[in-house]
Amino acid sequence: MSSGFTLSPHLTLQLPESVAAWRAELRHLGVPPVVAVAGSRGKSTVVHLLDAMLAEAGLRTATWTDEGVRILGRKQRGELLPWTRAMKQTASGELDLAVQELDWDTVHAVGLPRAAYPVVGITNLCANSDACLLSDETIRAMRALQTIREATHPEGMLVLNGDDWAVAGGEVEAEPNAILVTLNRDTPLVRSHLRRERLAAWIEEDLLRFGRDGDHQPLLSLADAAITGKGSVGFQTVNTLVAVGLARAVGLEFAPIVGALRSFTTEPERLPGSFNLVAVEGATVIVDRPMAPWFLRQPLRAVGHLPGRRQVRVVGRLDGIADAELTETGRLLGRGGGLIIIHDDVGAAERRELLLHGIAANDLPPVVVHTKSESAALTALLKVLRPDDTVYILADDPRSVLRRLQRAVQQTSQQPTATSTETGSGPDFSESTGAPSAKPR
Incomplete structure (x- = not known):
């Protein structure tokens, strides 16, 4: 790598000619070939998508995400010892490079060595939400972001979400070695970046493009990028651009x-609760994790673009969502009517009431059904599922939910005449009276 933070703003960042050339330069600098990925959402997806791209090129890799450590694609027992072994193998050349997920809270708590990473990607921080910026979690994340910037080698590169001002704003103009990604190249920050002949990845005319303002390469149509849902899943499109x-x-x-972009999907085994799509009895079921309302808007928008006449939501404890955010979460989940199945394993009545208050605030609130557990909620869902349903599950335990759905798919496929969605003697929730029927005063 011939450029870094110390470049004059008027000089142009040059990419390495190959991974081998990149590794050779890192050996000269004494820096391990490790790519770090951080962000509030999407970082695991970016790690695995990047790993798929590297594997497509025949490169030998290790990854460390919240799912654990994988070396050459194989899941390892434990984390610290396998990762230490992976670092030794990257140094010796047995592995070509490693990709590490960084968690805001962990970085904030234990820190990072300075100038340790040659390449760092940041997926997002707050999705430009003022409410998010004021939260305690975000304040910690902002401090962690500064630590991560300091952990990037002076001759390194940053790949930043140019649509998230908290990630790319402010200091980015002084960073000629930053690659910005955006859904729209007319975003002011990205437009200014491109005018300086700096690198970016963006979407234009439904094509994924990479390069500079007057010299860029169209890679492929969004319709051919499996993870983006033909471009309808905007946050996955951003993740794709970061990985590129x-x-x-x-x-x-x-x-x-x-x-890799043509074939990569969010496999339930490696990425449980990462907007996993499962077809069950003709219905489209998405399994995701609970998230704050400023991030929830994005997947809900993507779900709204999917085919389906009835919207169904399944929600439980909503771990990680503060009490103050539950009413807005309920309002977002209740849009579009349909059916919401609520389960509460721990009996947090006050939190449930806040959620219900938000659901009821919609002009046409959905039918609401209560169950005692996530397992009971899935049983209820499968009894009333229709072929034209679109189901969005904010799972307490994504792995368990996905296993349950996969068993349902297998059982359906084993029934020779199972083409109907009749639910036998199960309850008919379409006429349930459990829904809040009026907006709160």
């Missing part, structure tokens, strides 16, 4: 990048 930027930053050619 990281791949180019380490010297990967376009061919393996495009090859």
